[in-house]
């Protein structure tokens with residue numbers, strides 16, 4: 001479980017988050033929806049301990065990480081898999097090498113187990129036959145699937161997605177959302193999806209927090225979003241445009 005408690009965050013004089021509280025339960029897919037530049041990626045960085053809040057606390061499985069040193073954060077980050085917006089794959093490595101790289105670097109596992117985990121993720125992500133290809137020869141949707149496999153290979157408790165369907169065509173987006181939905185029954189894994197695309201929320205998220213002008217204006221089951229009378233939520237439900 002991840003909890004942000006009364007988080008405020010400033011970049012210089014600019015206040016991005018104002019007293020934000022938010023919980024991500026295990027075994028739940030939660031979306032954080034908001035317009036571009038509102039602070040969604042900033043929330044993911046706070047959850048990973050990559051930046052410190054100006055005030056407030058971040059709890060991961062009950063442990064306050066907001067004042068932790070970098071070395072103390074390693075085991076915490078191991079609990080979380082991150083899927084970056086641009087995937088962050090290594091261009092010169094094959095798909096199999098990309099999947100196994102951090103496992104070989106960071107966990108002292110026997111090579112046989114590394115191979116087994118790579119094969120498991122190749123199958124889960126539907127990448128059979130592409131093991132020896134370079135990322136550049138794959139479609140955007142397939143590269144995203146490699147990035148998801150690489151995050152899952154550590155067997156995290158929580159997986160964080162930054163704009164998982166950004167830049168993908170509708171068919172690839174749908175496949176990625178189906179893959180994310182299938183995580184719901186995957187070893188009690190929780191997921192956070194940061195997005196500005198409301199269809200992503202309806203397709204995949206059990207619950208959603210809407211971030212607007214530095215604060216949370218909705219935090220409940222996705223099915224209740226239509227019942228909100230907040231003007232911003234009404235406007236995104238009617239035109240689905242978040243670029244305000």
Ligand SMILES: Nc1ncnc2c1ncn2[C@@H]1O[C@H](COP(=O)(O)OP(=O)(O)OP(=O)(O)O)[C@@H](O)[C@H]1O
Pocket residue numbers: 011012016034035036037038039040041042043196
């Ligand atoms: N290191 C930084 N220093 C100063 N300002 C920053 C920094 N990182 C982000 N910002 C600003 O903070 C705001 C929130 O950024 P963030 O990337 O979290 O937004 P976002 O909601 O994820 O948007 P997008 O979807 O466009 O990435 C933006 O105005 C951004 O310009």
